[in-house]
Amino acid sequence: MNEKKLIQEAELGNAVAMLELAKYYDEKSRSAREDKVGDVMTMEDFLKNLNAEEKDNPELKAKAYKYYRMAAEAGVAEAMTELGRRLYDGIGVTKDEAESDEWYRRGAAAGDPAAMRVVAFTSVDPIEKFKWYKRSAELLPSSLNKKDSIKQTAINYAVGRGTEKNLAKAEEWLAKLNDKDVAAARLEISQITGERTWMEQAAETSPEAMVKMAESFVKENDYRTALVWYEKASNAGDFEATSIIGDIYYIGENGVEQDYKRAFEYYERAAACGYNMAAIKLTLMTYRGLGCPKDLRKAYGMFRKLIRSREKFFGVYRFNSVVKFYLAKILEHDEGHRKNLEEGLTWYKRAAVLERMDERESAPSVPEAMYKVADTYFMQGKFAEAVQVYEKLAESRARFNYPYNLEAAKKLVWIYELGEGVPRDEAKAAEWREKLQAD
Secondary structure (H helix, E strand, C coil): CCHHHHHHHHHCCCHHHHHHHHHHHHHHHHHHHHHCCCCCCCHHHHHHHHHCHHHHCHHHHHHHHHHHHHHHHCCCHHHHHHHHHHHHHCCCCCCCHHHHHHHHHHHHHCCCHHHHHHHHHHCCCHHHHHHHHHHHHHHCCCCHHHHHHHHHHHHHHHHCCCCCCCHHHHHHHHCCCCHHHHHHHHHHHHHHHCCHHHHHHHCCCCHHHHHHHHHHHHHCCCHHHHHHHHHHHHHCCCHHHHHHHHHHHHHCCCCCCCCHHHHHHHHHHHHHCCCHHHHHHHHHHHHHCCCCCCCHHHHHHHHHHHHHCCCCCCCCCCCHHHHHHHHHHHHHHCCCCCCCHHHHHHHHHHHCCCCCCCCCCCCCCCHHHHHHHHHHHHHCCCHHHHHHHHHHHHCCCCCCCCHHHHHHHHHHHHHHHHCCCCCCCHHHHHHHHHHHHHC
16 A cells, blocks of 8 residues: 555545545554554553553544545545534544434445444434334444344334334344344334234243243233243243243242242252342352252251352352352351351351451341341450440441341340449440330
């Protein structure tokens, strides 16, 4: 490529040269990072280089922006769209959403399908939305964006949004999509119109729609029919639906008889798919002997395994406070021949989130575990630590409508009033008594 010649041509008003220069500088700004990579570059250097891409080449980005703007002002539709993107994201220029929208609209009007789709997405006028989705669907090359434009066109015809309702045309547009996208579109139509027929059609192939069908019957308290749809979703590979079936049998919802054995079986199936919430329930049923023989040794091993697991579907350790609490109970009470009071206290602390196994841990505190920690500190003569935990528990709720924070508040009145392990403090005792009476 002859850069100097292109610059000369661009300055003389050649729009093709402007666009080619813009793309050249754009590509150069993105590939400059790769040019720095050598055979002996460390992983640390590579990651620094990777994250520095946007700020390492401001001059090249500015040059790309300059020529995209020149090409756009010369009437090149593709350049108008790219200029809109750069103004929106602040690439090579100060971010300006208002001007970005203006260039996207100019690009759409000049016939660029990518700009049409952006205008359709951002427009609040349903008629304009429909117009640009339909035109972009007709003009875009095969891509995810084209599929979305087709889907939105079909939905708009089906619900009469931005155009007259026309089910025949809706089906005509749906026929351009694959089965998965058709199901997603039908589900969206159902959610907009509230018509279950669309959802049922989607549920012929989509596990998500099967679950939505089940949920619609749950809202009507028809758990028998809901179970049919949850079962279909479960058989289609939705392990969360499998766990929900376990919940329904465990509780015994309207029209469905409580059945711990069946609940255990469904939790077992969901847990085998790596669904830790089901694994926790399965472990608790083993601990209590519900739906299976009570087996404390086995439960202990299951609790330990859960402690080591990283919750894949709900975030790190989100539900594991309950697991830690029961592990602590086993260690404290010699259940399953595992008595270890010191280790039990450690797990109570972790269940109370007074100690963390991992800085990313997000599990909520178990109030009973916090109360157990405070009581243990008090019995060990660690009175200051006990008071600190009692106060934290008592203050953890705005009102004393939870038994353990209520008991903690009562304990604080007693401790301060009698001077049990700490200096007597009638003012603090009166303060906690007042809080209890106010509740």
